Each structure stands twice: as structure tokens, then as C-alpha cells.
Amino acid sequence: MDIGSIFLILTLMLLTGLFIARPLLDHRGRVVTQAEHDLSMLLAERDRILNALAELDFDNALGKIPEEDYPGMRKKLLQRGATVLRQLDAFQQAQQENYGERLQAALESDPATPSTIGVDDPVEALLAARRRSRESKAGGFCPQCGGAVTRSDRFCPKCGTALAT
Numbered sequence: 001m002d003i004g005s006i007f008l009i010l011t012l013m014l015l016t017g018l019f020i021a022r023p024l025l026d027h028r029g030r031v032v033t034q035a036e037h038d039l040s041m042l043l044a045e046r047d048r049i050l051n052a053l054a055e056l057d058f059d060n061a062l063g064k065i066p067e068e069d070y071p072g073m074r075k076k077l078l079q080r081g082a083t084v085l086r087q088l089d090a091f092q093q094a095q096q097e098n099y100g101e102r103l104q105a106a107l108e109s110d111p112a113t114p115s116t117i118g119v120d121d122p123v124e125a126l127l128a129a130r131r132r133s134r135e136s137k138a139g140g141f142c143p144q145c146g147g148a149v150t151r152s153d154r155f156c157p158k159c160g161t162a163l164a165t
Contacts, residue, residue: 035091042088049081082123 032040056077060070139151147158155162 039088039091042084042091045084046081046088049077049084053077053081078123085123 053074056065056070056073059065065073139149139153141147142149142156142159142161142163144161145156145159147156149156149163153163
């Protein structure tokens, strides 16, 4: 082999190694504050509990969990979920100004508040209210372009076609 070929191969290997190692050598990582870390932990815990509740309900529907154990397990998960949601609310309240005013306005504008639902568990009441509010907003699809429309739309937001009311 020619000395020039060896030098070219070594140079390419060195450049490739530097390119691969560059992220490790750069110390431009973003510093995460303690507040961001806490928020991330709370959101991850909320997601974990929601997934656990869904799996528990699914396992109960399949008969994998004894009927006498299911209510207790579900109650524990709901209590932990309510605690995490309260912590998230407290965290967001501390981070945002006027949080209470916006929440109050949202509850006043939403006719399906937890007090009118008639469910004992506040988490279940909030879930039911959210489902109802989402169902009431859906209006179908535009007959012209197939874009999603809400019930209050008079024209398609995508193509502008007049919608039958």
C-alpha cells in the first residue's frame, strides 16, 4: 500500500472518530432547574398512574383480578392520582399568575362542573366533565374537504365551505 493511502485512511478514521465523539466533547447541555425537574417528575407520575388505572380496568374486564381486590386497588390508584393532581395544581399555581382567576372563569363557563355531576369521587367527576365537554365540541367533518369542524362553525376552517346548520 502506498503511504498516501495509509495517511488518507488514518485521516478519515480520525475525522470520523471526532465527529462521533463531538456530542460527548461539547458541554453545551441545558441546565435543568429544580422546578423543571419537579414538574417533569409529577407529569411522569401522573402518566404512570393513568396507565396503571387503564391496565387495572382492562385486567378487571378480562377477569384477571379478583372482584374483591379490584375496588381497593382502584381506590388506592385514584387517591394517589388525586394527590399528584393536587401537587401539579399547586406547582402550576405557584408558577403562573392569575391561575385562580382563570380556573374560576373556566369552571363558571363550563356547565358540567363536578358539583353538578353527582359523582362522589372528585377525580371521576372531573374526568366525566372533561369527556362531556369534548363530546359537545365535536361537530363532524366538512363535506367538501373532510376537515374537522365544531358545532359552532358556520364555515369550514380549512376550505371555507358553508356548513349546513
